[in-house]
Amino acid sequence: MNVNMDKSQEIFYKILSEHKELSSLPQVLAEVLKISSDDNSSADDLADVIMKDPALAAKLLRVVNSPFCGMAREVTSIKQAVMTLGIRTVTAIALSTSIYDLTNKIDSLINRKKFWRHSLEVAIASRMIAEKIGYGSPEEAFVAGLLHDIGVLILESSFPEEFKRIWRLVESGEKQELVEQRTWGTDHAKAGQFLLDQWGIPKKLGEAIGAHHEMIDHGEPASSKKLNLILNLANQISRFRVYSMPPPESKDLENRDVIAASLEISQEQLAKICENLVSEVIKESGYLEIKIGSLEELFLQANQLLFKQYLATENLLRENRTMKQQINRDQVKKAALESLNSLSATFSHYINNAISAILGRAELIEAGITRGEIIDKNGSAGLSSQIIIEAVDTISIILGELNKISMYDDSSQLDDSYLADFEEKIKTQLKNLEKASAPIGG
Known part of the structure; x- marks a missing residue:
């Protein structure tokens, strides 16, 4: 059996043993979920269950009478609220607000306002994406988004000390899910999925939450489960984060593009969703009574994000400029190398012709002396002829070495050992040439 699977199961059951209150959903919420998944249930059935929980009933009435719903007349009964909003929407509100209240009872060092700010942003982005692509239940996408980081x-x-260490690494720029995997053999996405399965929440919601950090490489078939892709994409376009995040890597951007293409949502449509997110987060946090911080806190974080984006853009432009300069230098070097190679080939051609002429004349002189056609009383002509032939051979060897270098397209291909060996060969040949050129009898 997989060791990580064994370890993750231990982790999950430790969570349940330490948090008995999380082993099951509150009774009313469990009944709400049961009714919403039963096609034969009616608005009356749902209203009867909600009225068992006065706090939930009061919140539902506040929501339906909020400016967000834009009701012409005040709604005073739960049945009327259910009929006005619809069973799916009421279920989403009940689930979201109940789990929000439930988890806020758990002690945590995490900034809760930042946590729910991010969660609500992902929820709204999920719903917007779902609506844009015609997904059957945008409310379902909203709930998945709100609970994705539970x-x-x-x-x-459950693991405060280990989590402190993990959080420090995450704040320094490491990916949270990867550090969690190294520590526990599982991550917060899978832990969330396990908890929702325990609560009997529809499987597809749990699966989407468990997969919201999955990477999809270019060319790899994306999941056919649209809710998984919607939540994954919504999480990636979120700007309000619980912790500081480094700029996205190219593989993250590619993953986002692959998912968007799979959902058939354009970059322009995605940009429009991002443009409207902050105002929607502010508006909906009010009527859902989810504490995400004051307007001043939100705008401060938005300004910080904007400044970070500005710095990232500035760094990108600086790197781009440096790269262009390097490319220009490399292009100049390449052009110079090509010119040098061309000149080297031209010079080699003329020098080889001259060498051939000199060598030919020297050999004629040597042949003339041998045949007695040229009188060489003291033997100096023969010696000179031999010296000319040896000097020409030396020049030919040097030219051969230079031609080898000119065959390289890139000077970086010439390593230090090759250049040192080349220099030694040339020095040896030049010494030979110097000796050969010394005056006779000198």
């Missing part, structure tokens, strides 16, 4: 709170509460 595993973070659970792991932190």
Whole structure:
């Protein structure tokens, strides 16, 4: 059996043993989920269950009468609220607000306002993407988004010391899910999925939450489960983060593009969703009564994000400029090398012709002396002829070495050992040439 699987199961059951209150959902919420998944249930059935929980009933009435719903007349009954909003929307509100209240009872060092700010942003982005692509239940996407990081709170509460160490690494720029995997053999996404399965929440919600950090390489078939892709993409376009994040890597951007293409949502549509996210987060946090911080806190974080984006862009432009300069230098070097190679080939051609002429004349002189056609009383003509032939051979060897270098397209291909060996060969040949050129009898 997989060691990591064994370890992760131990982790999950430790969570449940330490948090008995998480082993099951509150009774009313469990009944709400049961009714919403039963096609034969009616608005009356759902209203009857909600009225068992006065706090939930009061919150539902506040939501339906908020400016967000834009009701012409005040809604005063739960049945009317259910009929107005619809069973799916009421279930989403009940689930979201109940789990929000439930998890806020768990002790945590994480900034809760930042946590729910990010969660609500992902929830709204998920719903917007779902609506844009015509997904059957945008409310379902909203709930998945709101609960996608619930595993973070659970792991932190169950393993406070390990989590502190993990959080320090995450704040320094490491990927949270990777550090969690190294530590526990599982991550917050899988922990969240496990918890939702325990609660009997529809499987597809748990699966989407468990897969919201999955990477999809270019060319790899994306998941056919659209809710998984919607949540993954919504999480990636979120700007309000619980912790500081480094700029995305190229593989992260490629993953986002692959998912967007799989969902058939354009970059322009995605940009429009991002443009409207902050205002929607502010508006919906109010009527859902989810504490995400004051407007001042939100705008401060937005300004910080903007400044970080500015710095990232500035660094990118600087790197781009440096790269261009390097490319220009490399292009100049390449052009110079090509010119040098061309000149070397031209000079070699003329020098080889001259060498051939000199060598030919020297050999004629030597042949003339041998045949007695040229009188060489003291033998100096023969010696000179031999010296000329040896000097020409030396020049030919040097030219041969130079031609070898000119065959390289890139000077970086010439390593230090080759150049040192080349220099030694040339020095040896030049010494030979110097000796050969010394005056006779000198």
